[in-house]
Amino acid sequence: MRLTEADKKKIEDVIGALRMHSAVCRMQRYVQHGEVSTFEHCERVVRASYLLDKTLHLHSNKKDLLMGAFLHDFYLYDWHEKDDSHKWHGFFHAAKAARNARAHFNVNPKVEQVIKTHMWPLNITKIPTSREGWIVCLADKYVSTAETLAMRTRK
Ligand SMILES: [Fe+2]
Ligand SMILES: [Fe+2]
Numbered sequence: 265m266r267l268t269e270a271d272k273k274k275i276e277d278v279i280g281a282l283r284m285h286s287a288v289c290r291m292q293r294y295v296q297h298g299e300v301s302t303f304e305h306c307e308r309v310v311r312a313s314y315l316l317d318k319t320l321h322l323h324s325n326k327k328d329l330l331m332g333a334f335l336h337d338f339y340l341y342d343w344h345e346k347d348d349s350h351k352w353h354g355f356f357h358a359a360k361a362a363r364n365a366r367a368h369f370n371v372n373p374k375v376e377q378v379i380k381t382h383m384w385p386l387n388i389t390k391i392p393t394s395r396e397g398w399i400v401c402l403a404d405k406y407v408s409t410a411e412t413l414a415m416r417t418r419k
Contacts, residue, residue, distance in 0.1 A: 265315055275314055278330040287340070287368050294342040297408065298415030302337050305407065309333045312403035322395055325374075329396040332378030335365040336400055358383045358390065 267275070282288055291303035300308075313333040317324045339357040343350050362379040365371045371379075374394055381392040382401050392398045 265319055267311060267315065271314060271318070274326060275310060275330060278327050279310060279334045282331070282334060282369070285368070287364070288334075288338070290340055291338065294340075295344055296337070297411035300411050305411065306334050306337055308407045308411075309336060309400065309403050312407050313399050316399050316403055322399065324394075324396045324399060328372070328374050328378065328394075329399060331365075331369075331371060332375045332382075332396055333400045333403065335361060335369070335371065335375070336379050336382045336404060337361055338364045338368075338379070340364060354383065354386050358387060 289303070291306060292301050294302040296302045296305035310330055310333040313329055314326075316322070317326075317329060337357065339360040341347070341350060343353040343357065358380050362376045365379055366376055374396065377393055378397045378400050381387070381390045381397050382404050384391050384401055392401050
């Protein structure tokens, strides 16, 4: 299933301004998987979240869903670089991204929760608490798996 022009417009209405923000643009410098930047990864999770919601008629709050999806990995470093503060990246980056999202954009508690819980079940106690949280959690797994597989087959 592909995004229609109307879908793209709805997405743009929510995250268009965020996409231009200098702090968000920093994500273009960091590698997520293979040749995919964290910025591109977040955009893919936005599209996958939107399509999951639409296809399954989940009727989530689009603003919370798309904000949470776009900022879910807003932790602002390259996790491949060796640095003590990046140790345990898998376990701690969701909380870091949520802190950054609140600091830069004063996101509401629901969006903060979507970001904080996207790494479930790795972060076993941080279970998604909303429909939007479950969608982003699943969309991220799907996109990350596809990116990792694409990277492996390219080798
Ligand atoms: Fe993540
Ligand atoms: Fe992610």
